[in-house]
Structures are given as structure tokens and as C-alpha cells.
Amino acid sequence: MICQKCGEEMEIKDVLVARTTDPKDDDVWEKMWVCDCGEKLEIINSEEEMEE
Numbered sequence: 001m002i003c004q005k006c007g008e009e010m011e012i013k014d015v016l017v018a019r020t021t022d023p024k025d026d027d028v029w030e031k032m033w034v035c036d037c038g039e040k041l042e043i044i045n046s047e048e049e050m051e052e
Contacts, residue, residue, distance in 0.1 A: 003035040010035045012043065 001010045010033040018028035033041040 001033050001041070003037060003039050005039045006035060006037040008035055008037065010039070010041070015040060 002008070003010050012031055013034045014029045015032045015034060016027055017030045020027055031043055033043065
């Protein structure tokens with residue numbers, strides 16, 4: 001996928017979306033399209049995830 005912000009190629013990576021303070025709870029991670037410029041986009045369908 002190409003970044004809409006800078007035009008560079010984006011990669012699918014795990015992104016921290018919620019950090020918990022309780023040691024019994026796990027932090028919440030989500031796979032997202034990520035660009036080096038800092039842009040993050042949600043994965044819309046499972047076919048995109050298969051590309052990686």
C-alpha cells in the first residue's frame with residue numbers, strides 16, 4: 001500500500017493501541033498499515049493482511 005501522506009510504501013506492523021496499567025491485563029496491539037512518516041491506517045479487509 002502507498003502512503004497517502006508522503007507517497008512511500010507502507011508495511012503491516014503491530015501497533016500499540018492501548019497500554020494497560022494493571023499487570024493482570026495485557027496491552028492491546030492491532031495490525032495496521034504503518035509508514036516511516038508516522039502515518040497509520042487500519043487494515044480494511046483480510047486480503048490486505050495476506051499480502052504481508
